[in-house]
Amino acid sequence: MDYIKPSEVAESFLTTATTKSQLPASQLLLRGFLSGAFLGFATTVAFTSNAQGVPPVIGSVLFPVGFAMIVILGLELVTGSFAMLPTAFLAGRVKLVRVLTNLFWVYLGNLIGGCLYAWMYAAVQTQFHHVPVTGAGALIVAAAQAKTLAYQKLGGAGLALSFLKGILCNWMVCMGVVMGLTSRSTLGKIVACWLPIFAFFALGYEHSVVNMFVIPAGILMGAPVSLRDWWLWNQIPVTVGNIVGGLLFVGLPMLWIGKAGQVRNAEVDSIQSV
Known part of the structure; x- marks a missing residue:
């Protein structure tokens, strides 16, 4: 059957995390780079549609194409790793140094990929700064300001808001990771992971890797946002929120589901052996 049971999904979740932890830095960096760029492509498709x-x-319906590519190709997205790797550590499957190493290289790869695509996109949109920004580019400039300066105006509440939106975002994004494990077929994986990714994007929550494209692209196209504004009011609090959302609302529940499944299997084996 194409469908995979929840208890099996939970085990696959931990097994996948273990496999990820064993990848060398070069692979993590490369796969992270591609993921950051692919999410940039998907984001510009969504903004082009809106324009x-x-x-x-x-x-929002179109955006998950980037995430689906990442899932199908087995690439590295740090937001998914925020749930998977710490959970595998808590389960005793992975050492802490492996967790931290993975997150560092994937985050860096995502950042490089997002920023490089941002530069390329800005160059195309402005024809190397020879024409004014219009259409999707103008929407991205506005989004970059909304994701930074709007929070700045709120002060401490702005930091709390970006943090909370980061939690809500990665709750859904990591559910996309889990849903991708519920099917053995390519089409099944695409459809399953599409649903929660559509939800987070439609609701306007904050994804640290998407912002690695949106905010730099906005800056390059004229948004009055400084690097300090980007990192202080968005990237750092959103990243922390993504970590909390992924681990607390997806990673730990999957660990609990997996343990419950092991208990049930042990009980069944015990009954059958009588």
């Missing part, structure tokens, strides 16, 4: 005057929900 054409269609309902914003259409852009």
Whole structure:
């Protein structure tokens, strides 16, 4: 059957995390780079759709194409690793140094990929700064300001808001990772992971890797946002929120589900052996 049971998904979740922890730095950096760029592509597809005057929900339907590519190709997205790797550590499957090493290289790879695509996209949109920004580019400039300066105006509440939106975002993103494990077929994986990713993007929550493209792209196209604004009011609190959301609301529940499944299997084996 194509469908995989929850207890098996939980075990696959931990097994996948263990495999990820064993990848060399070069692989983590490369796979992270590609993931950061692919999410940038997907984000610009969504913004291009929005710039054409269609309902914003259409852009949200299109955005998960980037995440689906990452899942199918087995690439590295740090937001998913925020749930997987610490959970594997708590389960005794992975050493802490492996967790930290993985997160560092994947985060760096995601950042490089997002920023490089941001530079390329800004160069195309402005024709190397020879024409004004319009259409999707203008929407990205506005989004970069909304993701930084709008929080800055709120002060401490702005930091709390970006942190909370980071939690809510990665709750859904990590559910996308889990849903991708519920099927053995390519089509099944795509459809399953599409659902929660659509939800987070439609609701406007904060994804640290998406922001590695949106905010630099906005800055390069003229948004009055400094690097300090980017990191203080968005990247750092959103990253912390992503960690909390992924681990607390997805990683730990999957660990609990896996343990419950092991207990049930042990009980069944005990009964059958009588």
